[in-house]
Amino acid sequence: MTELTLVRRRSTLADPAEQTRMLAAAAHLPVFAESLARHGESPLTAQGIEVLQINVGKVCNQTCRHCHVDAGPDRRESMDRAVAEACLRLLRGGNIPTLDITGGAPEMNPHFRWLVAEARGLGKRVIDRCNLTILVTPAFEDLPEFLAEHSVEVVASLPCYLEENVDKQRGDHAFERSIRALRRLNELGYGLPDSPLSLSLVFNPVGPSLPPAQDRLEADYRRELRDRYGVEFTRLYTITNMPISRFLDDLLQSGKFDAYMQKLVGAFNPATVDSLMCRTTLSVDWQGNLSDCDFNQMLGLGLVPDQPRNIQGLREQDFANLFGRRIVTGRHCFGCTAGAGSSCQGSLS
Secondary structure: OOOOOOOOOOOOOOOHHHHHHHHHOOOOOOOHHHHHHHOOOOOOEOOOOOEEEEEOEOEOOOOOOOOOOOOEOOOOOEOOHHHHHHHHHHHHHOOOOEEEEEOOOHHHOOOHHHHHHHHHHOOOEEEEEEOOHHHHOOOOOOHHHHHHHOOOEEEEEOOOOOHHHHHHHHOOOHHHHHHHHHHHHHHOOOOOOOOOOOEEEEEOOOOOOOOOOHHHHHHHHHHHHHHHHOOOOOEEEEOOOOOOHHHHHHHHHOOOHHHHHHHHHHOEOHHHHHHOHHHOEEEEOOOOEEEOOHHHHHOOOOOOOOOOOEOOOOOHHHHHHHHOOEOOOOHHHHHHHEOOOOEOOEOOO
16 A cells, blocks of 8 residues: 555546546536537647657556546556557657656556656657655655656646645645655756756646646745745646546535536637647557547547557558547546646646
């Protein structure tokens, strides 16, 4: 298990198809594709592939209550070497510049270090989406040095600069361990001014609200973390909580699902559409199944029927179609277009 007190072991909405049906059944809500069409943005299509984002499994040392992956220490899903090799083939053959590795705690996948080293050997930019606490967990304490050695960009979840809020969302002592990890990364040069080692932090709201303005919140984070803990970082990303998995579970149990969805729909911003991450990202799950984004992946939404279903066996002649494919959408997509927008790289406008 983990040293952290678990917030919740598993979502009661364990079946992705059930979540998809619930979102589709909300007939009182607009259909996302219709909102796009009203602004001349339908159908939504990809504009190439700049990022191959791979979810290497649901094994994690934490069980966070906002987790859209429903990851935790009790999960066993983990990408095997054959799927990882297929990801590298696409990365190389498709001339995709960035490998974005996520999980769970991606570092707990047995092939993580091999995958990083191989991708860096191809000259690719590599991102590790890290929960920070894994870096101070026994058996993983040498990870900071490994990441620095391979110039891996660290994108780290820190949902608040206040201890109480972080522990509420991620478990007891999560904040203290995160600060220890950040200090260790700083010691290696991560996040320092003029350092080539990038350390980005990720904020997401504790409850059913939209994130505040990213630039103003970054200034708050920088001031508070520097003054209180002596911690430096490169940038802050703000991400909207998606109505998926554990967060959807919370919304339903608290009776706030309709209000939150109405908030997302009411804040639809067509100016975000050109920058949606699905337009330049291809997502791969631990079994090699392909999706337009990590959120579609968690809802069991694969690519449109005329596209390949799995990365294994993918042929070079399939690449061109993938680069300009039509994107699968649903009501959860209002989360990415609300307000300033949301993506794995933060706000969009």
